[in-house]
Amino acid sequence: MNITPFPTFTWSHARQQLLTECPRKYAYHYYLSHNGWLSDSNSFQKQCYRLKKLVDLPAFFGQVIHEVVHDAIKEMVQYNTVPDVEMLSRRARLKLRQAFLDSTTHAESWFHQPNRYTMFWEIYHDGYLREQASKRITERLILCFRHLRSSSSWSDVISPHVKNIGYDNPFRSIYAFKTKIYAMVDHIYKKDYNYIVVDWTTAHDQSDDVRQLSLLAYHVMKSYHVPIDQVVVRREYLLKGSAHTYHFTAADIRSVEQYIDESINTMRNYQKCPEKNEPVGIEKFPRNATSLCARCHYKELCEAST
Structure with a gap:
């Protein structure tokens, strides 16, 4: 190391x-x-x-x-x-x-x-x-x-009719905007032509962070080189026993990319030396x-x- x-x-x-x-x-x-x-x-x-x-x-x-x-x-x-x-x-x-x-x-x-x-x-x-x-x-x-x-x-995960492809490593990264972009993807499986992204949560409330879920879709789209209309994101509320399912669009993905780009630029403002990722002073x-x-x-x- x-x-x-x-x-x-x-x-x-x-x-x-x-x-x-x-x-x-x-x-x-x-x-x-x-x-x-x-x-x-x-x-x-x-x-x-x-x-x-x-x-x-x-x-x-x-x-x-x-x-x-x-x-x-x-x-x-x-x-x-x-x-x-x-x-x-x-x-x-x-x-x-x-x-x-x-x-x-x-x-x-x-x-x-x-x-x-x-x-x-x-x-x-x-x-x-x-x-x-x-x-x-x-x-x-x-x-x-x-x-x-x-x-x-x-039920899908244990079915012989789906292909589980996201069980090996939940920490996933892609490279965009000259930066390694990370996401925590709980599980992915392929059902017919769709890539289903499952996000298990133990949260009490059901107010989804839609931006976070759209980022998961973005990661899967980029990782598996598939169009966004083949990516489905499902958040499973394990305490409530309910689920929300999302289908994102090309416009959503453009919004995700803008969000990442703007966020990276904001973070760069706290770097004294971007090449080394040396931060500015604590003050x-x-x-x-x-x-x-x-x-x-x-x-x-x-x-x-x-």
Whole structure:
């Protein structure tokens, strides 16, 4: 692995969302935490990196659901076995239990190697997980997997009449605007002439980020060199047991490309040296003081600098 003084510049919708939320948080996350995993990095880099690796319980719950579903699909494709709800729930509970042990019993190990252990934001700041929150997560596990198994996407995925093509690597990149563009694509399968993009979500509300979903369509269109009218995006709400399906147009894709181009140009304004992706000084990344600050991973850094 090459050790560079600055990270490689890439683009993603999540990165733009973070910049919109707070440029100072963007700086901590993408620049000041760089190389913080190295033993000879300075204490500030290490602190930024540790804070970057914190996970809050709802987000980790969603991550676990995605991992278990991804593994189940891979297992089904390779070995033709389909785990039931109890098996899926058991696998998820094991991951959650290990994360809890990491955050408590192995807290000292996490401090020194935050990339190898999990630390819950709630335990880091409060010292404990609320019993009610833990119970609610456990109840939602079974609900999510029941809805997964009864969803139309899952019925397609396990059908011998479709071709599963997106189970190997959910992290996908394309090259556009002289930049590597990343997207997290949960699953893709081909049904007849259509490429179906499935986006599993554990979110409560059903207010879709249509731009994010159109970006998934854009990635699949570019990756498989197919026209946009052959790409279908379906968001599966695992907590609700419902789904929204989207068909995007050439005009939507032009809008996506404009959004990416404008976003990249905005991010370039925070580069002192674009060739190296060297950032401007931290003082050039303004803070956005909002209600989100209370749950920000980097709030201790902001509080220390005021």
